[in-house]
Amino acid sequence: MNRARALSILGIVVVLLGGLSWLVRARDSHVGHSHGTSGKSITDTAIEWPSRDRIWRTIALTDYNTRVVFAGVTALGAASGLVGTFLLLRKRSLLSDTVSHCTLPGIGIAFLIGEAAHLSGRSLPLLLAGAAVTGVLGMLAVVTIRARSHVKDDAALAIVLSVFFGLGIALMVVVQQLPTGNAAGLSHFIYGKAAAMTSSDAKLILIASIGAALLCAALFKEFKLLCFDATFARTQGWPTVLLDLALMGLVVAVTVIGLQAVGLLLVVAMLIVPAAAARFWSHRLGVTVLLATVIGAVSGFVGVAASALFPKLPAGAVIVLAAVVCFAASLVFGAERGLCKRWLEQRRVQHRVARQHLLRAIYEWCETCSQPPGRDAVNLLDCPVSLDDLRRANDWSEKRLRQLLRIGFAERLIMLNDNRDAVHLTAEGKLEARRVTRNHRLWETYLLQYADVAPQHIHHNADEIEHVIEPNIVNKLEELLAGREGAALVPADPEKPRVVPLRGAGL
Amino acid sequence: MNWSELDTWIVITGVLICAACALPGAFLMLNRQSMLGDGISHAVLPGLAIAFLLTNSREVLPMVIGAVAAGVLTAVLTQMVQRLGQVESGAALGVVFCALFALGLILIRVASDKVDLDADCVLYGSIETAVVDVGRVPRVALISGGLLLVNILLTLLFYKELRIAAFDPALATTLGFNADAIRLGLTVVASVTTVLAFESVGSILVIAMLVVPAAAASLLTHRLHWLLLFALGFAALSAVLGHIGAVTLPQTIGRWFGQSDLGATSSAAMMAVAAGGLFLVAWLVAAIRGWTKSNPVKPIETTMSPASHR
Numbered sequence: 001m002n003r004a005r006a007l008s009i010l011g012i013v014v015v016l017l018g019g020l021s022w023l024v025r026a027r028d029s030h031v032g033h034s035h036g037t038s039g040k041s042i043t044d045t046a047i048e049w050p051s052r053d054r055i056w057r058t059i060a061l062t063d064y065n066t067r068v069v070f071a072g073v074t075a076l077g078a079a080s081g082l083v084g085t086f087l088l089l090r091k092r093s094l095l096s097d098t099v100s101h102c103t104l105p106g107i108g109i110a111f112l113i114g115e116a117a118h119l120s121g122r123s124l125p126l127l128l129a130g131a132a133v134t135g136v137l138g139m140l141a142v143v144t145i146r147a148r149s150h151v152k153d154d155a156a157l158a159i160v161l162s163v164f165f166g167l168g169i170a171l172m173v174v175v176q177q178l179p180t181g182n183a184a185g186l187s188h189f190i191y192g193k194a195a196a197m198t199s200s201d202a203k204l205i206l207i208a209s210i211g212a213a214l215l216c217a218a219l220f221k222e223f224k225l226l227c228f229d230a231t232f233a234r235t236q237g238w239p240t241v242l243l244d245l246a247l248m249g250l251v252v253a254v255t256v257i258g259l260q261a262v263g264l265l266l267v268v269a270m271l272i273v274p275a276a277a278a279r280f281w282s283h284r285l286g287v288t289v290l291l292a293t294v295i296g297a298v299s300g301f302v303g304v305a306a307s308a309l310f311p312k313l314p315a316g317a318v319i320v321l322a323a324v325v326c327f328a329a330s331l332v333f334g335a336e337r338g339l340c341k342r343w344l345e346q347r348r349v350q351h352r353v354a355r356q357h358l359l360r361a362i363y364e365w366c367e368t369c370s371q372p373p374g375r376d377a378v379n380l381l382d383c384p385v386s387l388d389d390l391r392r393a394n395d396w397s398e399k400r401l402r403q404l405l406r407i408g409f410a411e412r413l414i415m416l417n418d419n420r421d422a423v424h425l426t427a428e429g430k431l432e433a434r435r436v437t438r439n440h441r442l443w444e445t446y447l448l449q450y451a452d453v454a455p456q457h458i459h460h461n462a463d464e465i466e467h468v469i470e471p472n473i474v475n476k477l478e479e480l481l482a483g484r485e486g487a488a489l490v491p492a493d494p495e496k497p498r499v500v501p502l503r504g505a506g507l
Numbered sequence: 508m509n510w511s512e513l514d515t516w517i518v519i520t521g522v523l524i525c526a527a528c529a530l531p532g533a534f535l536m537l538n539r540q541s542m543l544g545d546g547i548s549h550a551v552l553p554g555l556a557i558a559f560l561l562t563n564s565r566e567v568l569p570m571v572i573g574a575v576a577a578g579v580l581t582a583v584l585t586q587m588v589q590r591l592g593q594v595e596s597g598a599a600l601g602v603v604f605c606a607l608f609a610l611g612l613i614l615i616r617v618a619s620d621k622v623d624l625d626a627d628c629v630l631y632g633s634i635e636t637a638v639v640d641v642g643r644v645p646r647v648a649l650i651s652g653g654l655l656l657v658n659i660l661l662t663l664l665f666y667k668e669l670r671i672a673a674f675d676p677a678l679a680t681t682l683g684f685n686a687d688a689i690r691l692g693l694t695v696v697a698s699v700t701t702v703l704a705f706e707s708v709g710s711i712l713v714i715a716m717l718v719v720p721a722a723a724a725s726l727l728t729h730r731l732h733w734l735l736l737f738a739l740g741f742a743a744l745s746a747v748l749g750h751i752g753a754v755t756l757p758q759t760i761g762r763w764f765g766q767s768d769l770g771a772t773s774s775a776a777m778m779a780v781a782a783g784g785l786f787l788v789a790w791l792v793a794a795i796r797g798w799t800k801s802n803p804v805k806p807i808e809t810t811m812s813p814a815s816h817r
Contacts, residue, residue, distance in 0.1 A: 088598055152541070166711050173772040269605030314613065327606075
């Protein structure tokens with residue numbers, strides 16, 4: 001089952017990425033619009049509102065450059081959404097922040113090494129390798145501090161982040177003073193320059209994303225276990241340390257490939273936000289992973305489109321804002337954990353509880369009115385209950401009473417009398433009141449007889465449990481308490497001392 | 508190495524500002540909010556941008572107000588996302604500061620028509636240019652001195668409250684202190700400190716100073732007052748060492764390339780690195796003394812130890 005889900009995710013991701021790589025390769029068909037891979041921005045002219053033609057060309061991906069950037073950023077969004085979900089569930093989201101800051105000294109050092117070895121200091125693979133090395137080092141530093149000292153998780157993250165980033169900044173300042181003059185583009189790693197993405201960058205991102213997706217699919221079951229119960233995984237003999245390292249390695253990989261596109265300050269957002277948004281929609285890991293991937297990809301798409309249409313907008317920031325909008329929408333409307341869903345659920349429960357309280361209160365009032373109690377239960381519920389009495393007997397405020405009555409009227413369980421100062425139960429109301437009171441009393445009786453709960457405590461306890469008591473429990477209780485007088489109808493209130501024959505049975 | 512008056516002022520300002528950050532930072536660390544400094548330093552960007560857009564100038568007061576508002580907003584929004592959305596605290600902070608930072612970048616781009624402003628000058632303010640001043644005493648040194656003084660006073664005044672809120676918020680609440688209010692106050696102080704500090708020295712030093720000295724101190728002592736004193740000491744020491752490093756590092760690197768005329772690198776960044784070095788030293792000392800947890804995973808006891816029979 002797991003394997004099947006993993007494979008389906010893998011399939012979709014690979015199809016997505018395959019399509020994107022086609023976009024990159026199919027270059028010859030639109031040579032006319034090509035600006036080459038010179039690293040210039042897609043659009044250099046500042047126009048306030050794009051023409052219809054421009055919008056069409058952007059959406060239809062007519063420009064080769066636009067297509068390259070779309071492919072790269074969308075793939076990056078997908079990969080980071082995928083990896084970010086596992087990171088989020090492992091409760092290590094902010095580790096991505098630390099790792100991304102840790103890549104900066106690596107870039108500086110790699111540049112220095114490249115210059116010293118008289119290579120071109122700006123060769124991208126070298127810089128990215130340097131970034132990956134210090135990223136891994138920073139990650140290991142966090143893990144070591146966490147394991148080998150009393151310093152807490154968050155402090156370990158902040159320490160490594162600030163020290164490595166400080167070193168990175170210091171190196172950058174030095175590097176920029178070197179007379180080779182090659183260092184000009186290095187600051188792009190901080191803020192990113194999505195619009196300047198070349199097709200080789202995009203291919204690198206695509207290959208890395210496909211690799212990340214493959215690894216995630218292969219280790220889906222293992223990651224799932226690690227994320228939801230690491231201790232259990234360890235006791236089952238899984239190499240949790242290795243698995244953790246694999247996951248962190250994926251994070252470093254996504255961060256490094258994201259540096260060029262959105263910059264080290266915003267690649268964090270790509271790892272955290274889509275995953276956090278997807279979490280609101282499902283309790284199933286497979287669905288969450290898939291959704292995070294889609295949200296990441298869509299935000300990437302939207303960001304690039306916006307910055308292609310409005311050249312003033314920085315692409316990285318728009319990508320993040322698009323993801324944040326998705327997050328906010330999910331927070332409110334998410335189908336599983338969203339605010340609306342939880343609010344509705346809460347309201348429904350409150351409603352049910354309120355209705356049951358009202359019905360039982362009326363029943364009990366009727367019971368005290370009729371003498372002797374418990375007899376003639378069929379006609380018992382015909383007597384009208386004055387609102388004032390009802391309120392006073394239960395210590396309800398005026399507001400609470402009105403609230404309860406409204407619910408009762410809405411569901412046609414009670415009716416007002418002619419002179420509007422008393423209510424009586426309708427036929428449905430009587431049935432429901434009997435059922436509710438019966439559940440309550442069955443539970444009370446059970447507690448009293450079999451759970452050894454003191455009589456003065458049972459009412460409160462039953463009050464909590466009666467609303468969630470299920471029909472099969474009621475059946476069991478009936479069996480258990482069978483043979484008691486009146487068990488078929490509503491048992492009398494056990495709080496009033498009565499002699500009941502004990503039977504030695506257990507649930 | 509030529510030591511000039513400028514270097515002296517850099518070190519003095521650095522010591523003052525590092526110490527000023529270390530105090531609220533120690534309590535942030537105890538409250539497990541260490542990453543808040545990082546979050547705030549990103550999230551103030553929209554506050555600054557909005558202040559610029561509204562006033563059309565780079566005056567200090569509106570900028571500080573905007574930044575502090577954004578800083579407090581970060582803390583409050585993080586709480587809200589965490590509670591309402593049942594999102595894990597780290598992820599909540601990540602979402603909030605990323606959102607605000609992205610918004611800030613866009614606003615700054617929009618504002619750049621009107622005022623000269625870019626993200627660099629906000630995030631990487633430099634201590635070297637800040638101390639160059641017409642007057643005898645640089646303005647930055649005065650600001651950081653005042654900041655340190657205020658933070659020391661606040662710490663002394665609310666020592667008891669901060670301590671109880673940090674170590675046992677539930678007890679604080681039962682004793683009639685509002686732990687949430689104390690923490691919010693701490694967040695506000697931390698935001699003000701952060702904003703004032705990195706207006707002059709850049710955010711990276713602030714993030715480092717909020718947590719590293721306090722964490723290093725926490726390896727050496729379990730008493731709060733000693734922790735605070737150690738943290739102040741570490742902060743001051745790392746400022747001094749950091750500036751020396753900033754002057755010497757480029758010369759070392761320059762020697763490899765046969766360049767001897769490289770200027771000093773960013774002192775603020777090197778102060779952060781120096782703090783990291785001090786943290787390592789403290790960790791080593793603690794390890795030698797056997798104060799660290801040497802074996803993080805407790806072995807499962809296979810035999811009954813004699814103590815358990817008592």
